[in-house]
Amino acid sequence: GESVGLHLPTLSVQEGDNSIINCAYSNSASDYFIWYKQESGKGPQFIIDIRSNMDKRQGQRVTVLLNKTVKHLSLQIAATQPGDSAVYFCAESLDTPLVFGKGTRLSVIA
Amino acid sequence: DAGVTQSPTHLIKTRGQQVTLRCSPKSGHDTVSWYQQALGQGPQFIFQYYEEEERQRGNFPDRFSGHQFPNYSSELNVNALLLGDSALYLCASSSVRVPDTQYFGPGTRLTVL
Incomplete structure (x- = not known):
């Protein structure tokens, strides 16, 4: 994937608002996608996944949307909380391994 | 669990030194993948082990090697360490039935001086 160095895109959101984090993936043949949350000093934590035969999947407070036409993935977080502050990565897969996209830093303003 | x-x-x-990192997979998982995460970047795939054999390998030199044991735990070895090997090394486990759903450990922070 493309290197973003130390300067991750940042999204600042007011507590209680909804957050939308976007991701462009690279391989049109990828058939599985995952969103991970990574807090400082910790490993990536699984949030939600979606297979290519779906365009939307909902979890608890999170929704993932997949647009295969433009190779775009988004993560929506409802009623964003301070504990949601972290770096979010999307990952794509075709018969493993996972290929990670650029991370986005979500900053929640209390 | x-x-x-x-x-x-x-x-x-x-x-120039050598290092060994260890990983125990999530209960019920039989496949272990290793990733390297440089500061400010996403994890990059090193290799994957299943049934004690390396199944897939990313674009990493032979200085990086691994092993999987009969209890599914795994080791990552790095020889002749370079400054650029400084990173967070992540282990992810999965089940061969659903190999792409990977769960990550907390990582090992390696600093090479």
Whole structure:
């Protein structure tokens, strides 16, 4: 994937608002996608996944949307909380391994 | 239900040394993948082990090697350490039935001086 160095895109959101984090993936043949949350000093934590035969999947407070036409993935977080502050990565897969996209830093303003 | 565990948490080595990192997969998982995460970047795939054999490998030199044991735990070895090997090393486990759903451990922070 493309290197973003130390300067991750940042999204600042007011507590209680909804957050939308976007991701462009690279391989049109990828058939599985995952969103991970990574807090400082910790490993990536699984949030939600979606297979290519779906365009939307909902979890608890999170929704993932997949647009295969433009190779775009988004993560929506409802009623964003301070504990949601972290770096979010999307990952794509075709018969493993996972290929990670650029991370986005979500900053929640209390 | 124990998640993925890794040891040690932190490690400091000097250039030219060798290091071994360890991983125990999540209960019920049989496949282990290793990733390297440089500061400010997403994880990059090193290799994957299943049935004690390396199944897939990313674009990493032969200095990076691994092993999987009969209890599914795994080791990552790095020889002739370079300054650029400083990174967070992540282990992810999965089941061969659903190999792409991977769960990550907390990582080992390796610093090479």
